[in-house]
Amino acid sequence: MNYWVFKSEPDAYGIDHLAAEKKKTARWDGIRNFQARNNLRDLVKKNDLVLFYHSSCKEIGIVGTMEVVQAAYPDPAQFDPDSKYYDEKSEPDNPRWYSVDVRLVEKFPEVVPTKILKADPMTAELSIFKQGRLSIASVSAAQWEAVRRLRADGPV
DNA sequence: GCCAACGTTGGC
């Protein structure tokens, strides 16, 4: 089983949106970056665990955890001309973009903010800080454990 | 809202 971090702007889709979904489950779609796509399509598997990261917002940081409930399948939005994720270059028999389905496991009582994450030697190495654009990135078991610890010891 | 950093595109 692998660990991941998924990034999203909460104004567009945040953890509270996921919490409000039926069965707290939703399609994670709109990934339009090739390296993120490769991770999603080839490496993200059912039952993998995911950190939910809020970017470009007031409280930037890790806000909870999710579980992958459905491995990669073609993102239907790429074929929908009305979607902002429409991609005219993608063909149905050779889709460019993929989605997975995720279920909310836990919303943290407090955001674990970037300041705290960057202060910890383990989580400072998270790829979200190393490679800004990667919206789907792997997390080591040690990093996952470090986040769990920061969450438990975090600011009151 | 600004600006730096990076991914993608397109001309050669």
Added chain:
DNA sequence: GCCAACGTTGGC
């Protein structure tokens, strides 16, 4: 296949 220009992301 390189690389400059462009657009977008994302932290502050």
